Structure formats: structure tokens, C-alpha cells
Amino acid sequence: MIVLKIAFFLLLVAYLSFLQYRAFHGKKKTELIVNIGLMLTAAVIGTLLIAGVDIPSPAIPLTAIFEPIGKWVFPEVK
Structure with missing residues (x-):
């Protein structure tokens, strides 16, 4: 079950990364x-948190x- 959660999480991260990559089209490479x-x-x-x-x-x-x-x-604040 943990393997499925990790796989789904990594697919979600890959999808979001792809969307952000498209948004960075034409911008500076350092930002990318x-x-x-x-x-x-x-x-x-x-992934480490999902794996426990x-x-x-x-x-x-x-x-x-x-x-x-x-x-x-702030020397006087205790």
C-alpha cells in the first residue's frame, strides 16, 4: 500500500512539475x-514522509x- 501511495505522489509531483515547466517557457534558466x-x-x-x-x-x-x-x-527581552 505504501508503494502505491509513493507512486501516486511521485506522479502528482511529475504532473505539477510538467505544468510549471510549461509556465517557465521563455523565462530565465536560473528560475527553472x-x-x-x-x-x-x-x-x-x-516520499520519505509517506514511507514513514x-x-x-x-x-x-x-x-x-x-x-x-x-x-x-534585543538584549532586554527574556
């Missing part, structure tokens, strides 16, 4: 490359990066 990269990332993450793989949250590294900046900009 960024769009393809984002769609591939979404396809991989979506535990994906770590990006909140921990982002907190480690931005919390010191926030304390520097």
Missing part, C-alpha cells in the same frame, strides 16, 4: 533550475544560529 531543485527536494521529503522515515526537525540548528543574534539585537 531553482524550481526543479525545490520540486526535487519536495519530492524526496514527501523520521526526518529531523530543522528548528534545532536554526535556533542555535538565530538565538544569539536575537539576544544581541
Whole structure:
């Protein structure tokens, strides 16, 4: 059953990618490359989530990066 869900999801992503590719006709190649990269990332993450793989949250590294900046900009806020 999981294989069918993944197959349907990938078909949906491929169809949406095709529609977006047609919309990018005549625009810059960099926009198309960024769009393809984002769609591939979404396809991989979506497939992993459907398969039940535990994906770590990006909140921990982002907190480690931005919390010191926030304390520097707003030193009195607790």
C-alpha cells in the first residue's frame, strides 16, 4: 500500500512539475533550475514522509544560529 501511495505522489509531483515547466517557457534558466531543485527536494521529503522515515526537525540548528543574534539585537527581552 505504501508503494502505491509513493507512486501516486511521485506522479502528482511529475504532473505539477510538467505544468510549471510549461509556465517557465521563455523565462530565465536560473528560475527553472531553482524550481526543479525545490520540486526535487519536495519530492524526496514527501516520499520519505509517506514511507514513514523520521526526518529531523530543522528548528534545532536554526535556533542555535538565530538565538544569539536575537539576544544581541534585543538584549532586554527574556
